[in-house]
Amino acid sequence: MPEGHTLHRLAAAYRQVFGGESVRVSSPQGPFAQAALRLDGRPLTSTEAHGKHLFLGFGGTADPASTDWVHIHLGLYGKVRFGEGPAPEPVGQIRLRISTADDTAHADLRGPTTCALISDPEKQEVHRRLGPDPLRDDSLPEQAWQRVSRSGTTVAALLMDQKVLSGVGNIYRAEVLFRQGIDPRLPGRALTREQWDAVWKDLTLLMADGVRDGWIDTVRPEHTPQAMGRPAREDAHGGEVYVYRRAGLPCLVCATPVSAGTHAGRNLFWCPACQPATPIGSLQYRP
Incomplete structure (x- = not known):
């Protein structure tokens, strides 16, 4: 979609x-x-x-x-x-x-x-x-934060819920969570306000690039094929990404194999090293 x-x-x-x-x-x-x-x-x-x-x-x-x-x-x-x-x-x-x-x-x-x-x-x-759209000037990220911060649902599912946040699909979901080092299976209420603000800001930039370029490209300059001396990605979606559809391939940042699974009926991709499970209070969050 x-x-x-x-x-x-x-x-x-x-x-x-x-x-x-x-x-x-x-x-x-x-x-x-x-x-x-x-x-x-x-x-x-x-x-x-x-x-x-x-x-x-x-x-x-x-x-x-x-x-x-x-x-x-x-x-x-x-x-x-x-x-x-x-x-x-x-x-x-x-x-x-x-x-x-x-x-x-x-x-x-x-x-x-x-x-x-x-x-x-x-x-x-x-x-x-609909939830706020990172590409609309009239959107208020606070509205989404209020729903995310009170929810026991995973961050991965919340980002794909169009009533919470509009316009984000599986690619942007996977990539923004990787870029911010957030475990996609973390409950929304365990996300800090600082993390949420970073996710929103990153989405506004990444999605604006998508409007300009016509494809989704999420890697930072130091991880492009030219900078790393690696082959360019070949995928119908175009653009360079960190984890989306890269299951089993080495992470571009740490070389750990990218993990994949199914969550809420959709494919999920993440790096277990760059997006580690997060301690919550005195307990370790275990997906």
Whole structure:
């Protein structure tokens, strides 16, 4: 499933290609056809992302202050493809197609979990259900900290809970915990405020890099292939990482084999030496 930086990139791309223009909207696959008809010919006035959710805002309603929103969640299989020139004959499951009025560009959305037309109040309800997003200027890390610091759930599970923190997926989860030397199986309430602040700050930087570059790259300069004289990583996700999908390989920092397991239904990766079990009070935390 795409992580949050991908949705912010898509919001920027829709805004750059279609922002402010009256556009043609259709649903070749059919399920979104009635909503597409309502939006066809109206201007795309706003785009934004919150975590793994994308919102496309259309103006041109009778009420100038009102906006209709297309709410998109890509899920596991959703993809957006932008193209230049007239849109070709639709092939496959295209849920939403947006084209410029002069046929200079188009974008096709395929296979999303969610593609729905919603009102302003409904959009606000989606935001209300989501935790703070490290890529949004209006996010408050304190909200997430209050939930994390009171929870007996593991830090690994909390970082992936979109009600706690939005936009973080398995890659960012594994990598930020490694970079901060935190055992992913540590209970949230055992995390210090200093550790949480470091995690949040690191996520804002790493995810902003992801928006800029289009891939997830988390290694520090001294651990790049060039600096270490090692082969570059070959993976469909791109970018250089410390532990994600590196089970059994030597840690780039200490050479200890990277560990892997399954936690809350998702793969978990960590270095047992760089992310040791943490003493809690007089007891040693044992996962």
